[in-house]
Amino acid sequence: MNPIILTSPLQGWASSLEAVPDPVFAERMMGDGIAVDPTGNCLHAPCDAVVLSVHASGHAITLRTPEGAEILMHIGLDTVALGGRGFTPCVAEGASVQRLDPLIRFDLDLLVCEARAVITPVIVTNPERFTIVRRETDKLVGVGEAMMTLEPRVDAADMAVVEGDTVRRTIVVPLVHGIHARPAARIGETARKFASEVKISKDERDGNVRSPVALMALGLKLGDEITLAATGPDAADALAAIGDLILGGMGEKAGSGAPTPPTAAPSTSVFPREGGGPGTTNDGAAGSWPPASAGERGAASAKVLTLPADGRLPGVTASPGIAIGQAGLFRLAEIAVTREGSGATAERTALDAALATVTDRLATKSATAIGAERAILTAHTALLDDPTLTDAAHAAIAQGDSAAYAWRTAIRAQADALKATGDARLAERADDMLDLERQVLRALAGEDLDERLTFPPGTILLADDLLPSHLLGLDTASIVGFCVERGGPTSHVAILAATIGLPALVAVGPALAEITAGTPLILDAGAGLLHVAPDAETQATAQTAFDAQTERRRAALANAARECRTQDGVRIEAFANLGSADDADAAVRNGAEGCGLLRTEFLFLERDSAPSVDEQTADYQRIADTLDGRPLIVRLLDIGGDKPAPYLPIAAEENPALGLRGIRVGLAHPEMLDAQLRAILTVRPAGQCRIMVPMIASLAELRAVRAALDAAAAAIGHTEHVALGIMIETPAAAITADLLASEADFLSIGTNDLTQYALAMDRGNPAVASDLDGLHPAVLRLIARTCEGGAVHGKWTGVCGGLASDPLAVPILIGLGVTELSSAPALVPEIKAVVATLTIDACRAHAAAAMNCISAADVRTLARSFRP
Structure with missing residues (x-):
């Protein structure tokens, strides 16, 4: 049987059934389909069919196709209460109709005024016989446009x-x-x-x-x-x-227009995963770092790496600052286990008890965890309950193996299988499994499960690459800085390093692996240099600079509570970027005057379904309470691209950075956008939260979000005004800032993505990482254009990207017209201290000179010589 193509019976906006505010349709109690919010006044036949029934009040009709598919079309919601007013059926029961024939004419104005909604579900009422293999939603459709494709189910x-x-x-x-x-x-x-x-x-x-x-x-x-x-x-x-x-x-079903699947799933992560996470593959197992020695690599490569003669390794600044210490390598010692067991019954009892201990610990921690930590704990719990692992371990115990050896064997077999798929997402699950290996082995040994990776005080951490989870699992009280072989300055690890306040370099290159543990190091992240085994004179110079840096930070922290103003009295708001209530607490302690960017994607990632309205509200409220009345700017979900969510049906993309990401995802999944808006609107006190829209490229997108916000507010009875601002992350938005500012309440520049798109450089590609710098004159000119556009309509412009955390960039940003800086919490005191030394006239002259430089390197040279 050939596929059945149904065309749109109405002109209007096509949506998924979840957009219908009636559970009978939204939960598919009557069948599957789509809905159309009409802009016309006539319902047409979507295919050749026979009319099975026309409701007595004229608001609904059911058709049967020659193949037997039964199609219900229900004009509006609760329209049966109109008793036929506004409806004029054009056909009768038993009539044969052809595609596009008029079925029911209706008074749209009357329905808008008197019905609960005019959205019209188009339902396949016998889904047990027919499957919808393609549907067109989240777009305007005209009468006769292809809308759904059905295929018969095969028994x-x-x-x-x-x-x-x-x-x-x-x-x-x-x-x-x-x-x-x-x-x-x-x-x-x-x-x-x-x-x-x-x-x-x-x-x-x-x-x-x-x-x-x-x-x-x-x-x-x-x-x-x-x-x-x-x-x-x-x-x-x-x-x-x-x-x-x-x-x-x-x-997650792909439409017929989905791309052909690649032979190996491309990674959309900005973090290559050849190594492992804390407590996983960095214990000497395969995939650990550092890699094999130069001699061992000789068989695979003729190039032997050596450190520069002067011991100076250049890198790209991820988080500025000076650190003096010794090298620490990111790897863990293998937990020793013996193979021979002491009897199958005893070993199985021990393993089951250890599994129960770890499960209980995960449940206890999950009860109070939030954001990314909670998602990781949930994933670990699900993996721990997998029968493949426990069955394999029990089978090995039955053959005489110890519980520890059996568990390790079971875990590693599955972890290796996941890595062998070549899928980056599955490789991450392999790391989670190896993390669980250590937890269960420690439980078997009667050791504390709250293992924390520790290093000697004054450690400068060296690794090939890091993920946010790596940093979160490290003892940052002992680590004074880090360097990685790969990565980029606008990666999430770089952002996290600045949040923690750790000096950091990225893109140092493979020579980093030649450094042995304990080697004396000086990390001058602001200058982009790692000094390996420095001489006495270099050490003395670095110590002087470090002492001066420490004193500046001490003085800045002592004055952090002061209102942020320039030396000549101009108000500049000093906000902080947050991802959790803990970040909010750190921001308040460091004198932040509010939150300029709350990253909400951590609530949505590393889980199998989107968070509920209640779950989101609880997290947002916790952060708002911690800020104690200070402004909280919540960025709507910024997902897609380098931050995929497995439960969202986003097709594989050749270039995810240019595809379905940011607000485009929200508009493509209106039910998820609505849930987030409702959660934000529920936070009290009303007015503390402002909403910011990511990846805006046109006024139409902003208007669509404004309409969604108004609808969410009306649905929950929220009457207070909520500021709706936009992130300027695309050159299109920067160039048209004056148009966007006519309807946006404020503008905030995300310099990381703006830099990526302006310079056409992938911020996750280490080959171009060293050239990806937000102080490039082209980026500065886009920032200037944004500030000018906002000023036309009296709207303020802030910066919440990486440049706001760079003291060298602050005078330039203020000179360009920026009046709000949202930086990493740990850097707020320093940013305030810098602002207090500035005058507006000096900043404007400095910014003008910076825009006339020919490269980012020249701008940085100019910035280092600037004296307010």
Whole structure:
């Protein structure tokens, strides 16, 4: 049977059913489909069909296609109460109609005034027989435009092959992101409802569907052909349920326009994952860092790395400052285990007790955790409960292995399988598993589970690359700075380093791996240099500079509570960028006058479903309470690009930085945008929160968000004005700032992305990291244009990107017209201290000179010589 194409019966805005404010439709109680918010006044036939019924009040009609698909179209909500007023049916029951024939004419003005809503669901009421394989939503549609494509369901029994007591079925994976953590968990949950054992196989490898880890290890991607095999008393039913679940897409089904899946899933992360996380592969296991010695690498490469003769390694400043100390290498010692057990019963009892101890600890910590920490703990709990791991460990114990050896063997087999898929997301799950390995082994040994990676005081940490989780797992009281071989100055690790207040260099290069632990180092991050084994004179000079830096910071912190003003009295707001209540506490202690950027994506990442309204509200309220009345600017979800969420059906993109990210994701998923807006509006006291929209490129996007905000406010009875501002992160937004400022309440420049897009350099690409600098004259001119555009309408312009945390950039930004600086919490006192030395006239002259430089390097040279 050929696919059935349904065209739009109305002119208007097409949405998913979740946008319908009625659970009967939104929860698909009557079937699956889409909805159209009409701008016309006539309902047309979406295909050739027979009219099954026309409701007596004329507000709804049901059609049946020649193939048997039954289509219900319900004009508006609660329109039955109008008793037929405003509706004029054009056809009667039993009539044959052709595509585009008029079905019902209606008075749109009357419906708008008297009905609860005019949004019109178009529903396939027999979804057990037909599957929607493509739908067009979140766009304007005209009458007759293709809207949905249906395909008949094939009975599982017709697809199945019976071989003895095993039933098999072959299907093609329709999920755009493949079978990753979330769908694997749902498949496992479905499988546990049946007594039969079900396996999925591909290319001679198979996995038990009850095990999320086993399924992920198969590396199943969009378009892969897989075979399901069920054995047991209810094999046919289990096979049908699991097969239909996968074919249904679980909210991640690719449309026919989805790109062909690549042979290896591209990584959208800005952090290459060849190493591991804290407590995982950095313990001497495969993938640890430093890599093999130069001699060991000789077989693979003719190039032997050596340190420069003068011991000076250049890098790119991620977080300025001076640090003096010794080298510490980012790796952990292997936990020793013995293979021979002391009896299967004793070892199994010990393992089960250790697993229960770790599970309880995760539950206890999850109860009070927020943001990224809570998401990581949730992921660990799910992995710990995977039957593949426990079954494999129990089997090894039965063969005589100790509980510790059996657990390590089970974990590493699955972790290696996940890494072998070549999928960056699955490699991250492998790191989580190796982290769990250490926790369970420590529980077996009776050791404290709150293991913290510690280094001697004065350690300068060296690694090939770091993730935010790496830094969060380190003892920052002993670490005075860090350097990484790769990365970029606008990466999230660089942002986190500035938040913590650690001097840091990135993109130092592979020579960093030649340094041995304990080597004396001087890190002059502001100058972009790491001095290896410096001589006495260099050490003395660095110590003098460090002492001066320490004194400046002490004085700045002592005066941090003062209102931020220039020397000649101009008010500059000194805000802080936050990601949690802990950040907010640090910001208040450092004298921040508010939050200029609350990153909300940490609530949405590293989890299998979006956070609820209540969950979001609790986190936002906690941060607002910590700020104690100070302004809180909440950035709407900035996801996509380098921050994918597995539960969002975003197709693989050749260039994610230029694809569906920022507010584009919110507008594509209005139900998620609405939930976040409602959560922000619920925070008390009303008015403390302001809302900021990421990645704006046009006035139309801002208007769409404004409409969504108004709708959310009306839905919950919120009547107070809420400031709605925008982030300037694209050259388009900077150039048209005057147009955007006519409707935005404020402008805030995200210099990290603005730099990336202005210079056409991927901020996650180490090959261009050294040239990616927000003080490039082109970026400065875009900032100037933004400030001028905002001033036309009396709107203030701030900076919440990396430049606001760079003391060298502050005088230039103020000279360009910036009146709010939102920096890392630890740097707020220093930023305030810098502002207090400035005069507006001097800053303006300095900024004009900076814009006339020919490179970022020249601007930095000029900035270092600036004396207010």
